[in-house]
Amino acid sequence: MAVFSPPQVLDDRQQLAVTAATEPPVLVNEASLAVVDDYILSQESIEQFSRPGSPVPLERTATLPPPQIAPDLVGLSKAFPIRLQSRATTALSSYSAPSNATSAGSAPNSVASTATNSALSTAVSTSPASSVSSAPTVNTDSKKSLKLISKTKSRSRIPPAISSVGSPDIKSLLGKILKNYDPFGRPYTSTYNNAFIDADMDDDSITVFDDYSVDAESTGGDQDDEDGEMDRFLAQKKQYFILSFAGKPIFSMHGSDDLISAHMGIIQALAAGFEQPSEENFATETVPDQLRFFTAGTTTFAVSVEDPLILVAISKLGETEGQLRTQLDALHTQLLSALTKAQIVKVFKGRTNFDLRKLLGGAETFLRALTREMAFGSPAILLNAIECVRLRNSVRDRINLALLKGRTASLLYGLVVADGRLVSVIRPKKHSLHPPDLQVIFSMLFHNNTFHDGREHWIPICLPKFNNRGFLHAYIVFFRPKVALVLISANKDSFYELRKSKEDILENFEQENCFAPIDLAVKLVRYRTADIGVPAIQHFLYKSRGNVQFTMPNFEPHFPDRKSQHELMLLYRRLHAAIHTRHTHLKVLYVSRGNWVALAWATHSFEVYCVAGAATSKATLAQGMDTIIAWVKREESRLFISNGAVSGLSFSTKEFFSSLTSLAIYT
Amino acid sequence: MLKVIILGDSGVGKTSLMQQYVSKKFSNQYKATIGADFLTKQDVRVDDRNVTMQLWDTAGQERFQSLGVAFYRGADCCVLVYDVNNAKSFEALDSWRDEFLIQASPRDPESFPFVVLGNKIDVEESKRAVSQKRALAFCQAKGNIPYFETSAKEAINVDQAFEVIARNALVQEESEEYSSDFSDPINIHLDNDRGGCCS
Ligand SMILES: Nc1nc2c(ncn2[C@@H]2O[C@H](COP(=O)(O)OP(=O)(O)O)[C@@H](O)[C@H]2O)c(=O)[nH]1
Numbered sequence A: 001m002a003v004f005s006p007p008q009v010l011d012d013r014q015q016l017a018v019t020a021a022t023e024p025p026v027l028v029n030e031a032s033l034a035v036v037d038d039y040i041l042s043q044e045s046i047e048q049f050s051r052p053g054s055p056v057p058l059e060r061t062a063t064l065p066p067p068q069i070a071p072d073l074v075g076l077s078k079a080f081p082i083r084l085q086s087r088a089t090t091a092l093s094s095y096s097a098p099s100n101a102t103s104a105g106s107a108p109n110s111v112a113s114t115a116t117n118s119a120l121s122t123a124v125s126t127s128p129a130s131s132v133s134s135a136p137t138v139n140t141d142s143k144k145s146l147k148l149i150s151k152t153k154s155r156s157r158i159p160p161a162i163s164s165v166g167s168p169d170i171k172s173l174l175g176k177i178l179k180n181y182d183p184f185g186r187p188y189t190s191t192y193n194n195a196f197i198d199a200d201m202d203d204d205s206i207t208v209f210d211d212y213s214v215d216a217e218s219t220g221g222d223q224d225d226e227d228g229e230m231d232r233f234l235a236q237k238k239q240y241f242i243l244s245f246a247g248k249p250i251f252s253m254h255g256s257d258d259l260i261s262a263h264m265g266i267i268q269a270l271a272a273g274f275e276q277p278s279e280e281n282f283a284t285e286t287v288p289d290q291l292r293f294f295t296a297g298t299t300t301f302a303v304s305v306e307d308p309l310i311l312v313a314i315s316k317l318g319e320t321e322g323q324l325r326t327q328l329d330a331l332h333t334q335l336l337s338a339l340t341k342a343q344i345v346k347v348f349k350g351r352t353n354f355d356l357r358k359l360l361g362g363a364e365t366f367l368r369a370l371t372r373e374m375a376f377g378s379p380a381i382l383l384n385a386i387e388c389v390r391l392r393n394s395v396r397d398r399i400n401l402a403l404l405k406g407r408t409a410s411l412l413y414g415l416v417v418a419d420g421r422l423v424s425v426i427r428p429k430k431h432s433l434h435p436p437d438l439q440v441i442f443s444m445l446f447h448n449n450t451f452h453d454g455r456e457h458w459i460p461i462c463l464p465k466f467n468n469r470g471f472l473h474a475y476i477v478f479f480r481p482k483v484a485l486v487l488i489s490a491n492k493d494s495f496y497e498l499r500k501s502k503e504d505i506l507e508n509f510e511q512e513n514c515f516a517p518i519d520l521a522v523k524l525v526r527y528r529t530a531d532i533g534v535p536a537i538q539h540f541l542y543k544s545r546g547n548v549q550f551t552m553p554n555f556e557p558h559f560p561d562r563k564s565q566h567e568l569m570l571l572y573r574r575l576h577a578a579i580h581t582r583h584t585h586l587k588v589l590y591v592s593r594g595n596w597v598a599l600a601w602a603t604h605s606f607e608v609y610c611v612a613g614a615a616t617s618k619a620t621l622a623q624g625m626d627t628i629i630a631w632v633k634r635e636e637s638r639l640f641i642s643n644g645a646v647s648g649l650s651f652s653t654k655e656f657f658s659s660l661t662s663l664a665i666y667t
Numbered sequence B: 001m002l003k004v005i006i007l008g009d010s011g012v013g014k015t016s017l018m019q020q021y022v023s024k025k026f027s028n029q030y031k032a033t034i035g036a037d038f039l040t041k042q043d044v045r046v047d048d049r050n051v052t053m054q055l056w057d058t059a060g061q062e063r064f065q066s067l068g069v070a071f072y073r074g075a076d077c078c079v080l081v082y083d084v085n086n087a088k089s090f091e092a093l094d095s096w097r098d099e100f101l102i103q104a105s106p107r108d109p110e111s112f113p114f115v116v117l118g119n120k121i122d123v124e125e126s127k128r129a130v131s132q133k134r135a136l137a138f139c140q141a142k143g144n145i146p147y148f149e150t151s152a153k154e155a156i157n158v159d160q161a162f163e164v165i166a167r168n169a170l171v172q173e174e175s176e177e178y179s180s181d182f183s184d185p186i187n188i189h190l191d192n193d194r195g196g197c198c199s
């Protein structure tokens, strides 16, 4: 007979894992945002300066910055006008003092208001969650929650100032600069002016977490007792899953099938719980809900439902939903590059129990390499941008020309990529490349050694942002240890043609003396901050939003090993998160943490993040940033590729076009 | 990876059967399953193949039925369990089966593999409420569902039952051909005015 006794403590490993995966939720609350105390400079809305009709008191209320930080802020205020004069002179004349309604508030109050905003937008939970035991806090996509989020937004008319201790000078001056960049105070959905790259905006992130661990990523040791295995599995700082709608595992960064399948089940059940309109809302809600984001303690879960797949990123590194979503998008793109969306949809159609791992084949290697890179911290994926090799225009022109001269009829894209950085690209007129597609290629080429044998490779590849329904074909060869030539065609029979093209191109390189500058670029890697006159800055990231490209100096000498580079990337992720919070347009951020001080600034046209040693004064840091911005401006055409060589343009004769038209490719 | 769903009234021994199969353990303590539990059995030999089974254990309670569709979706085999000493649990099998077919809506309901387990046969004979004959008649009527009489407690017939479950799940998983067709064409028109892509 069945003996009924009170529930006992779970003793089974699998169930323990499940319990841990759904440990009781902790709402993102003000306390978890306390870290913003460290951010000293102000973060403010342009609206404060540009909103028409808002009364602008001419007399400023005296706001005295707390004495202990005042001297540095003065130094900082001195650093910024230098640029102001060159860029915002017209705006200066119409300058009037901003309202001090916000800046009069004490710092802790301002922090609270930011925290409340974030907490509200994150804590949107809907009823289906409650049907699952110990339901985590869930943020969903439904109309209802969107409404809620926007409600939250309109309720908070006060521009969220992280801290308002900055001197009025800095604020107003920065406001001026920004106004100059973007007189309408539009949000960041700006247009892109680069014809070569097509881009989506990165998501705005919502939350800043308290946990800021800089521990090196735990590695799965070779201890093989099962408890240890589960502990290590759960202790991973980063985890990525891909599963089917049926909850069958497709990919997991860590853990054996045994360990992961319970997690897959939980996630599938959670995600599916949101698909159906809940009963009480059945009449009104026609748009199915979607699970997007939840937290358990300081562990963050971002879920991306891409019918018929579910992708999950789990992070203990304090990353935001937006950051994790960018990573999931990269992971999804990588998966599609091997299978195409069309094929995935097709195999699952009418057979939801399909095991996609059967089709994955070698693609798992690439997924694994990508997730490793993302867990470590990839500037390219953080910024959703690509990096180019810095070259003199004349050199790049020579390389472009060598490619153009060697091109053949069915070539769609031709790329030279050195050590993860773009050297040159040729493309047909009106066919641009998308950063996620390029990242897929770069990740395949450089994050694992599949192609590093100097031999020719011919692979079908889908570039999902270009066309997710079918395959292109790539001829890949590393003609130097770290330098690849990639020739992409839509024609699957063009191997011999592209091989011939490669031979011609390499011969042109030889004749045009292109190898030496490419080799040098690989040897020197990037540049050093000392070379560009900012020795005080240890490292920086500069993203040109218009080009969807970024540049950075060498990690060496200040960040010589993987561990310190990982820590640096964590710092960048924090800065990026803080500066991409919603509701603000003007973002300047100063952070002092551990061994470093850092300054970040995002405008309509660029984002820049600078890191220096802890002893560096704010003035020096700001001056350094200023120098960097000016240097990038000067070097723009060498640092970024703004158009790529357009194969159609350089051969713009009538015959060329007619030959192209007649060769229009139908595979 | 094979997905197996276990259904049946509360207390019939679903969780115990899975525990016995996966970790060769049995506990007399009763702990209601809340929502769902997941267990994995690796290295299951089916002929010369090695497969992994993902076992989805559900709670019988009404209030978790909302998990239905999601839960049942993509299952490769459905195991229906009753307690041979409890007639009501046997009578419920038909509605569990219907429930599954409605929620999971497999492409070919007629051929979808079920396995029926009559559990707790270790209990003294006088308590038996459903005869083997009656159970077999039901299974036959529903399209020759394989039937096993098991005891999670004494580990009777558990491995044998799951061997059939694994085999039938594998057949189901491979029942339909898929073509890994890499020839979806991308049509690209290159011309001077419009280099628009794709069709
Ligand atoms: N005597 C006996 N008891 C069993 C057997 N299987 C399960 N039980 C007991 O029946 C009760 C309910 O089992 P459980 O596996 O939790 O049922 P579930 O609700 O279907 O998951 C527990 O107290 C078990 O110890 C069996 O084969 N024989």
Ligand SMILES: [Mg+2]
Pocket (backbone or CB within 6 Å): B014, B015, B016, B031, B032, B033, B057, B058, B059
């Ligand atoms: Mg149970």
